[in-house]
Amino acid sequence: MITGGQSYVSAPPAFSADGNHLLVCTGRTVSVFSASTGMLMSELEGHEGYVTAVVVAPPPAASAAAAKLASYCWTAGLDGFLIYWDFAAGELVRKVPVGFPVHSMAIPNITRVSKGVDIYTPFAFVTVEDTSKPSNEKLRGQLRIYDLTKGRRVGSLLAETPKPEKIVASSSGEYLGITNKRKIHLWRIPTKDFKPDKIRKIKLKHTKNLNTLAFHPSERIVAGGDVTGRILIWRGFGNAKFCASDGAKSKLDEDKGDMRGNGDADTCTTWHWHSGGVKFLKFSTDGAYLFSGGMEGVIVVWQLDTGKRRYKPRLGSPLLSFVDSPDSSIACVSCMNNQVHLLKMPNMEVMKSIAGIKLPISSSNLGGCYRDVYGFDYSNKLVAVPTEDYSMQFYDLFENTEVSEVQVCERNFQPVDDITMYISLVSLSIDGNLMCTVDVKLPEEELGGFVTLKFWNQGSHAGQYFLSTVIYEPHSDSGISAIAFRPGKNMAVSSSFGGNFKVWIQSTLLQPSEKNQSGWRCQSVGSYKNKPMTAAAFSSDGSVLAVAAESVVTLWDPDNNALVGVIAEALSPITKLSFVGTSPFLMSLSQSSKPQVAVWNVPNLFMQWSYILFAEAACCSSSRSEFAVLALLSCPDGGTLEEQDGVILLFDAENPKPVSSWSVKKARGGSIAFLKGDSSLDANSEDMIDGDASLLVYLNGSHEYVIFDPRSTEELHIGKSARKNIQTEEPGPIGYAAIFGELPKLESKKDVPEIPFIPSERPWETIFSGSSHVLPPLTKLCPAFLASLLEKRPVANE
Template sequence: MGTMEKECELIVSRKGGGSVIDRQPVFSKDGRILFVVWGPVIRSYSIQTGELIDSYEGLKSRAVGVVLNPDNSDHIVACSQTGELIEWNWRTAEQKRKLQLDLNYKNNKPKLIVNFYVARTIERKIKVFLVWGYEKEKNAIVDIFNFTTGKISKTNFGQCRVDSHSHSTAIGGSNTGICIAGIKQNELFVISSEDGHQMRQFLGGQRWFTCVACHPTEACVATGDNSGRLLIWRGFNPGSKPVYGVYHWHTLPVRDVRFSSAGTYVYTGGGEGVLVKWSLDASQQRSFLPRLPASIAHISLSSDNRCIGISTDDNAIQIIDPQFKHLSVVQHFTWGVRPVATAPGRPGPLFPARLTRDPRTQSLVLNGRTGHIQFFSVHSKTLLYNLDVTGQNYLTQERGEVIVNTEVIKVAFSSAGDWLATVEQRDDNEISPELRLKFWIYDSTKQTYSLNTAIELPHKSTVYALEFQPSAISNRLLAVTTGDDQKFRIWGLTENSSLYSKGVTWICESVGFYQNLPVGAVSFSTDSSLLAVAFGCCVTVWIPETNELQCSLTHTTNDKTISQVNFGQQDCVHLIVSASPCGIYVWNVITLSLMWMVPFKLSILAADPKSNLMAAVSAENELVIFRPNCPQPMFRKPALVDSEIVAAAFVPHTSYHTSLVSWQQTSQLYFLDSNQELLVLEEEVANKYIDSVALETVPSSLKLPQTPFSALIAEQTKSSVLDPLAETHLQLGIPGDKAIRELLKPPAHTMPPISLLCAPFLRALIVTKSRKEDGSMERNDDEMEAEDSGMETDDSETSVVKPVPPTKSDNKLDLQHKTPKVKSQKVALADIEAKLESILHENVNWSFALLPEKSSTETE
């Protein structure tokens, strides 16, 4: 065992996940790019394809929003929670300026920014409208800052306080200047930024405001409330009470409301997963976009009204047109934002299926949207696809009721990835619980998994563990499940030759139990010959083919239930690692003895499939990397992250990987935290070194902007004096290959007559001659190389000349004999060019003999 790795060598880095729906996305002025807030990073996506285009970094804390610069639509401005303002040119990703807003004008208490806007006032000056509040407070304050200096312009104008969420404020234009609208529970504030005039309106009864939006040109405000109503407010004049109209369709609270760019229509969305388009002049005239994947969080519109962005709770942004036709989707990581509800008043875990590795694609598999599992590639950082496991419609929530949907709680793959097993569950404590075990087979033609066997109630009401046999014995693959009926069941793959269906199916082959103890985790040995099952505080070892008990390993009867069991790998195959809330225990199945035990409040245990390493995560987020044959850890890092770690898994490297950290040589350990982000531990110094080396080796042509003009710039300028010791490649590739490919590229029925194609094709094979201003011919590269080498080139497609440096005594002799050789080569090249030129002027009517009679007639 080597020395334990130092903590300072590794840093936590985010590789995926994270929310793209916390803040409202923004369209570019031409409506072709969508800017999305992703933590402290701003990302740009293509509207047509939904693919990531660029990332804009520099903020030190999470961004609260992104807007377009009113003076330059090619610039975007983002603000962080701590008041850091950065402006980029989004076309070149160049950071134009960085500004720190002066938040300490009032006091030095920590302040957090909730939202911000950048707008041009009636005096044609750009101002920053900031919504901020103190930490651990539910109220926020609106202030105006100078966009150039970052100093306060107006403080607490109107003395209004608003709710501290992203939908609590809005800004809009009018004929008299900018107005700001804010909500606080059942209060609505409308404030003029020019004179500070404020109007307050109360909402009666048990209703309160949930979102607000301002008309782009008029003094009009739209609000949504918790009863599902849309209210349109007008008449904000001094001395008069505003009036409002009621538009009602939603049954759940309205989560966002947005005006069209001209203010003719209003869009609303909420928990029903339905986008509603209202006509401002007719409350009964509306259209719907139903059956969105999840509840609506934000609504965004482009300035030309050609694109609508709908942020849904599955961490996706649906891009549609005004006719509700789907254009694309921005989604790289899906989830159910809220913890899965297993019963009313009993929220379940955030990701009940945890993290599982797909051996076929080396991707991570975890819960996606409700009833689905997602395949996320950690190497390309893309979402491969979602698999609908339950095959059920998503049931939205109802007012005053908790609707429980069927959710996937367990996922397992066979060693080759040919088989997938899932467990889905629904229990609302009112009707009989639903529990299904499904086996899926991979369909190579469809490139996805197809359902093979579905088993109702494999256990009483829930399943605790699900695992496949690592390798089939006697050509029979097995799987094991444990449940709340204190039993484990072994499932086998058999041939089905019934009258109604033929093929392979899964059946229950045997059932095991031990002293009526509750059953928990399971683990197969590497060679599949043994099965370890945790019963209470005991670890039992069985032969899976015959379901025979071999031994029972118990350290103390007073210990708590074993929560984790895992066989070792490679040289630790004879060891079993078990864990309880009190500690980690390692057993030797050969000697049936306890090798070592350490106190550790384990929460997660993960094994590296390519080595004998294991990772243990405690309830306090302490990470320990160890080998089962030694109690001394290889690496330890306390307080890995501030959030809670809910799952962890090793993913092998797909290519050769070098790392200064020994335990990261074969695989990378990924964490999933309560913020729904994928995290890894990386080498900060090593990554910077690799990046710097990679940048130095990038050709200069790739560093230039990809424009037609940049393609004309030479990558480097060759000198007339060449290194005599350097290898020179006279020719690479097949001569005429490009011309032939261009000739065969168009479809046959669209090609012009052959007589028009022969001349350009032959001309493409001629070496172009370039002349100087004085009329003399320049030496091409081949002639220069042959001249410098003093050797004749051969006729092969690729020739490499290795010149021999001459001695001092032979210099004069070599110079005397070099000129005739070069002249002879020039003569040979001139003859070849003359022959090709003559071919170009020959009659090519012979080509018509190669064509069918019909084609020849039509051509003539």
């Protein structure tokens, strides 16, 4: 079983203490990436729920143990556990049970004095969701403290909120804060001789709901960002309560202060540039600048003293979080399109990008006209998903990496703009050589909408396509319901809600001034009683074309465009047709208020069997007489996207009894497809097609996926992977090998014990090491050696 597609931006990542690695929460695992190459190095598997926070353990003062502690971290998850990891070795060290889903965590640098020596003592401040309370309870979020050394909870609740909030800690660990509607809750933590009863709290108020906050690294300054795009800077917060002596009780009420006033702060300054809500705030390590980001996809750098700003634009997606590295030369920003960009500071140049599968498109102005569409490349094991910037992302399902992006619509996309067009359909030929897309421009005030059909040819490698033909309004002013390619030939069919279907063929256009170009043209047009054509499919050999005229299945000869048969009606309009392998059966889906999954006997023109199922998707094997259906467990309108669970049913076309079934989560908006697998994944697989295993992929509504053998009895869990695209860092060549390459290895004729070779810290001492009969002469070796040490400068010709 292979899994992938997890979100890289569900929680802020964290840099290792040396800044060489980036730890990213990815589903139920934590992925460790190289900060220099952006490659995956290892994965930490141990949580049974989604990981919501990762915190690198702060090293103590400079000591021999600091380097060792630099490879340790704490993680929190919705499974209710805090886990301590040695991420360099990929080992789980210990678990601390919490008992409730943990949504955020902060671990201040707290020390205690033992025999005159400061000893680091970890205490975790976590926000949890109290699931023991009824769902309609107003205060389900709680802020708790856990002693990670003893593995137990200490102190009382610090706060109760309607939902768990994100905890932000200052770099010194002295202050913690959360946003709660129109308030910022701040706590002062005694970092030495810690006791829960010594924690003090204040509140700062605002007139709008707050999204995020950030602490200044050295001064008592806190910044807050609200939902309208404003940034508020409170200077000298906690003067009355935090600065009072430990034995004195402050008379200041934490709720005192007018809604727009300073409260327990010297001054409050407001900045405004963002047009939407502020998603993150972060002070620079020297405290001179403040970074902010939001829906515009722009990092704004504010000068704290003057309020002047500069920008890092064109990141292409709304921003979610910003994390800086301990060495100050690298930072990273997480984007809503499931990308993490590694930035070279201070110019914020994008060095590397860690790209996951793009997340589903969500926009209120699309309404009910948009439905998730996917294209599957059976041979190359790729999935094509549409993106918000009008592209198709090709994602390698086996390697869990992005292969390419194909820009379908050339338009300057701004993340804050309402979506005015979308990709409604995508179809790939079975060999992946051809692609067809349909993009729809939404009308403005019921004017200006149109449909575009585009054909694409594959480039030099899988996932690379170049545009071949553009056809505007291929079916007049009607929408396109389905596209299908004919196996073995450059032919395609498009069906329309306007009452007809068109057969397209690829032809070569000869132009005197240019090379031969291939284009697509309409060969024939068909219709049946002027009914809307709602689905289309070719048989496995391409000899029969099936087109659904609402609830009637019509059969056509694609070469002559002649009607050869009509099958009885289904319960409601058919939305999907597919031939079941090389068998004489045809599978159909009806996804209206009267749902139906039906199997038709094509030679005899009758229905073989049917079920009443709310089917979200279905797919057929290309060689066997079986197909799979992704069915919802409840009515599609019965809940939100996250609440729609489902089941995958595997059928043999002749038998209405399912062969196998699997329960799955987030079925609404998902899809399934058969893939051409590798027989080495399962040497005992019974489902072999031409030497390859036929595998099934399930892609859920959050674009997480699992690839499995449908003949296996293993349960499906999206979280653990059987194959990972993990790279290892290898030291570069030194000495002689750095200049001339590796010496040939000679086979020893005698059994001589090998002496281990340890590279010297001074590689120039070993540059002439090697057998004398294979070393180049000194007249050639010395100039090359000296040239490698000298700095080369261009010489201008006089």
